Amino acid sequence: MNRRFFAKTAAAVALSALVAGCASQADGPGDIVDIAASNDDFSTLVAAVQAAGLVDTLKSDGPFTVFAPTNDAFAALPAGTVESLLLPENKDKLTEILTYHVLSGAVTSDQVLGERLSVPTVQGQNVIVDGRVGKYGSGVRVNDANVTAADIIASNGVIHVIDKVLLPK
Incomplete structure (x- = not known):
């Protein structure tokens, strides 16, 4: 039995x-937020997106391209930076930084290989996306960050994992 x-x-x-x-x-x-939330390597990014009030935006239809810094990328910022940015009084600065990681439209790595492009972010400033073979190897770079994993397809766009937090000028 x-x-x-x-x-x-x-x-x-x-x-x-x-x-x-x-x-x-x-x-x-899933959408961009669901995919990020399902990966422990993005817990700091997800907390930041929540603190900035950008969850609904990044769950919307898009499409978006998100350059997603890992927890290690956030940890490499000066001590206390992340904790400070997550405070309610710094929401505008946090939003500015996070939207600097987002492009309107879905851009996959095959669209930038061999190219060096200045691309506008949702924040308003441009980032340099460099897909040329050069001193950094054959990988794609965004400003001074390396794309460590590319083309994570979401229902509302694409995610590229980066090893540094991008800071607007």
């Missing part, structure tokens, strides 16, 4: 997992 119960339970769990997996694939990728 216990073996039969265990076998039925295991089969039910496996079937549930299969159905859930198929359902999520049928729905397609």
Whole structure:
């Protein structure tokens, strides 16, 4: 009896997992915020997006291109910077920094390989996207940050992981 119960339970769990997996694939990728929130490497970015009140914007239709700094990128900022930016009185400065990481439209890495482009951000200033082979190798750079993972496709755009926080001038 216990073996039969265990076998039925295991089969039910496996079937549930299969159905859930198929359902999520049928729905397609999540939006930019959902994808970032599902990855522990972006917990600081997600906290910053929440503090700046940009969640609804980055969950909207877009499309957007987001240069997403990792937790390590935020940790490399001077001590106390992230904590200061997350304070309510610094919301405008935080919003300015975060929107400097966002482009209007979906730009994938194949569109910039071999090119050096000055591209306007949602914040208003331009970033330099450099996809040329040079002294930094064959990877794509955004200002002085390296793209460490490219073309994470979301339902409302694309995410490129970067190793530094971009700061507007």
